[in-house]
Amino acid sequence: MIFTPHQTVLVQGILTPLGRDCAERMKAYGTNVIAGTSAGWGGETFQEIPIYHLVEDAIAASSEIATSVICVPPYEVLDAVLEAIAAGVRQLIICTCSVPPVDMLRAIERARCVDALILGPGSAGVILPGEVLIGTLSSSCYHPGNVGIIARTDNLMDAIAWELAQAKLGQSLAINLGTAAIVGSGFQEWLPILERDKRTEAIVVLDLDASGNSADLLEALGAELQKPVVAFIAGTHLPYPESHSDGAFILADYLARSALSSNRAEAKVTALKKGKVTVANRPSQVVSCIKKILRKKGDLS
């Protein structure tokens, strides 16, 4: 995904509660939100943003749209993705959460065919602090700097950015993947982007025990990374219900569920420690590890 300060952004479902909230936040941050869609309300405006019935109408009126932010109700998300892709949009951020997995499978399949990139569902978006916000992140938690963040969490990411800010550590780029079991893009897609990003000196990865299969995080971190990584996984001490063991019943569950014991956060942490990744066990340690790394590099006195 490419993010530039002046890129054009569309909000699909701009009149839903989430769409309004999202559009207001982006507008306040100076993001170039050029259009919104809400069928039936074409021709009206929201916060001076023109509204169109269809994505294709918005594109016809404004020539090109770099990123669409999808804020429609959960069961309309698949349709919104298909509509945006059909209209030629190739960067999609789905802010809506609770999207049925079967719908996401279809959306991802379609995106693969045309090489479109999806972030989410349930993503709070992306921020280049001081330049552009696309999504619903709490922008005042973020400040310009040289720490990249990728988080498969809810607004715990805001909290960690806030902790970093207290220590005067800003961010180069922060990406929220959302916590759904099936997401359009993950650590494997985004870590290389931070690796290539010139401003990023150190990377923080955040994960929750409950979110999906951790294998992708481990694989992504297993690649030869040049930049130092600090990982923090919340939820390593949660109590778990006793595991079921009724013969074969467990097998389908193994595939169908995301938070079984074999994927427990402790296993993730152990695997991470084997790599060259620093594992923090609390937010304040994320801050101290990053400080140490940047001091070593001479970026902090």
Add this chain to the structure above:
Amino acid sequence: MDLLEYQAKELFREVGIPVPPSQYINDPRQMRQLALSYPLVLKSQVRAVGRARAGGIHFVENTIDAIAAARAIFSLPIRGQFPRLLLAEARYPVQQELFLAVAIDYRLQRPVLLGAAAQDLKGKGASKRLKKVTIDGDFSPFYARRLALAMGLQKEAIAAVSGAIAKMYYLWESKDLDCVEINPLGLNEGGEIMALDGKITVNDEAIARHPELLALAEAVQETEEKAAAAGSLHWFEKGGKIGILCNSLGAGMVLWDLLQQHKGKPAGCWAIGAATGDRVLDPREFAGAIATGLMQLQENPKIEVILIDLLASTVFLDAFVDRLLELHSSNELGARPRLVARLVGENAASAIAKRSRNDIARLESLPIIWEEDLDEAVARAISLS
């Protein structure tokens, strides 16, 4: 959410997967008026696994045995659940038993077909003996035949079993299911099949667009309540002493871990703002949802301390502080449990700093210990518990 066996079988019957002739029994006396012929199997309809071992399944040869068995099943709770219904089924002679499932492989981000001979799934390493076929794009029955062959089936059994798999796939796709499982699928000498037991897991996010499933699951009320509540309790621990109140599940996990790392005893976490589709809370709803959580945690007599950790913009925190002052003036904040709070947010070190002097005096009258640092807030909560 799992459907009960008889509900799963109704769906199997609808799509043409053979199931044994059966009758639903609400009362042991109904066993006298059965239209089925013996021998029969009586099965307790509960969601818990481990039914057979717990004594929820009986084989019976005649009416006298059947009435006694039905009485026993109705009075037997399995993992705390009493059955409301028994399933009486004709016994079906089988030569071989198979395990079949359609599920989502989250790592591959594709649906998969799974299968094995039932006896291969006993003991350790069972998942390695499970055959898997990944669906790449649209389903077509050749995927099902591929699985049947991988399972080592032959002759008539290939068409019969792959036909059942195709129907399972149709169910999975059209009803938005997490998982469809037949275990076991009986296979007789003529290559005919019969779904002897099955499990269907409905996807909780998709169920609202399938009214027929909502009715089956009798979960209408529950789902609506869940949608209406902006917060909920997570990870309840009986021996815990510290309640956690926060506005993100992730933050709750962090607090839980920190408490555990320092030998504190978390009792449960009330988190608001979890997955709610396209909903957004306004400041008043935010404050209300947190106050609801606070009242819920206060009701637990074992909780000695409530640790409140909120990250939000100033308007939200202000609304919450106003709500706290209201609760205090109506005497709804008791002396116990003790309250430790950390409010951090945008544009200000804390919502408190922005308040007028008069307000600050009122805030200080609140029975709350204010903390600014996360680690210190956790340490304080532990020392008070």
